[in-house]
Amino acid sequence: MDAFWIILTGSFVSISCGLLGSYLILRRMAMVGDAISHAVLPGIVIAFLISGQRDSITMLIGAGVLGVLTTFLIEFLHKRGNLQTDASIGVTFTWLFALGIILISAYAGQVDLDQDCVLHGEIAYVPIDLWITSTGKIIGPRAVFITGSVLIIIISFIIIGYKELFLTTFDPAFAAAIDISTAMWHYLLMGAVSLATVASFESVGAILVVALLIAPPATAYLLTEKFLFMLILTAFLGIFISVTGYYLAVSIDGSIAGAMSTIAGLLFALAFLFSPKEGIIITWLKNRIIKKELSESF
């Protein structure tokens, strides 16, 4: 049963992160997840300073607000400051993280307050982190409900805005010409990204989220040229990573998040080498055949 809960939570997280990650890598914003994981620090500190509490809900609210603010700030600097997205991501999250450190040093040096301590969850805790009513009835693992709700929101968002997201990603000029607001859809996408990442940090920890946001879509990107196939392939890769990663962790009694991220990396390496589209080995074989044909024809 434990295995079922962990794999289920892992799959929920990997599908929501993977779907959003597909848009992010095509928009050259893949590092946004990593940026959010650092930039939420001041949100945590401010939430603590206001409430005097360190429980999950308070921390989640503080982190959520900062997550959205981060993505907005990135886009604002990119659009208004005419800065490249990678530079604007870099400036935003280092600045916010530093702000958090200063706030801790000045006001909260005497309490343990950092993301690892108060926000980031651990996927191994999923089966024991239960949602229990005040009467003592066990409803189920909390993380399954949180990540499941996030997944439903993300999939609904993509279904409703599929055309708009597709056009603003691939051809912003055309999108603008047919009256689709690129800015609005971008902010909506970024809002969805911060929702998914912050909720997933709280449930399964940061490393896994950052890995799942990039590796599965990047793998799928190497394997297909159709965007829709990329989304679907990403979702299936996510499920595959959760299942195999979990059993790898069990067999070595190691960190589950670490094992899942490792599998994600291995799958990417396989695609990189053997992808029929642009895999290194396939390209090398093709080149050899062409060379041979050329030398034979002369």
Add this chain to the structure above:
Amino acid sequence: MIVNKAAIKSLASLLFLSILLMYASCSRTAGEMANSDGRMNIVTTTGMIEDIVKNIVQDSADVISLMGPGVDPHLYKATQGDLKRLKDASLIFYNGLHLEGKLGDIFKNLGKIKLVMAVSDDIPRERLINNTTMGGQYDPHIWFDVSLWKEAATYVSQSLIKNDSINGPYYAQNTATYLLKLDSLHAYVKQKITEIPQDQRIMVTAHDAFEYFGQAYNIRVEALQGISTMSEFGSRDVVDLVNFITEKKIKAVFVESSVPEKYIRSVVEGCRKKGHEVIIGGTLYSDAMGNKGTPAGSYIGMVRTNVNTIVNALK
């Protein structure tokens, strides 16, 4: 828009699938948690708590701690095996006061359906140190005041006796022996510290884990960093500490097993430049005990080792 239709179809089926899985998860309940054989299966977080429980139950129950020697509780990550240990446990003891971070929140919630106890729960709040302006944010390093740790041991003992009526009298007897040992340890530390001349009773460490120790045994504690290792110290902190050490002519400063030595080295260097020789007095055990079998591998041994290190360096 053929692509669009296909997209909606496949994504909708994903949506349906996830709702189905969520529904499936609702209808199942988490597995039965109690274990079937007679022996109690006790899991603790830190080695210090494991030490209390082992002294009380001796060989009549199984005791395991999740955080081994040298593991920083702030950085601990559970493995799959730890999860199984927690699920199989008939009784869980943890430190509380946010020492275990988020895991502490999970334990608190789990307490509604399972025997999970924070050893710090029974300690009167006015005996806890709170260096913040916020209410309820106590320093979790309570094991450095042996008299407070005795309260924790008493609480653990009461919970054990309540939940194992057969072995109860045996536990009570062991507890009495252990508490006596803690009493003499408390007296030993008190007496040992008086060997340091009054004006030299200042211990300088890297991170702020020894507040309870200082308060209980009348020795001033100065640290480079706050409790949170995230609050990086500024250059002014180093300068202030260097001036302080030079002015008070402090002989030695201390390193902790869990904090990089280079932090405190910068302080030593600073003092040398000002013409004051200060040595590194040794490594103190702060958040975890030493390896099993070594003198610092038990709670009493760890406190004794720390005290001897401090006294020998400052005497």
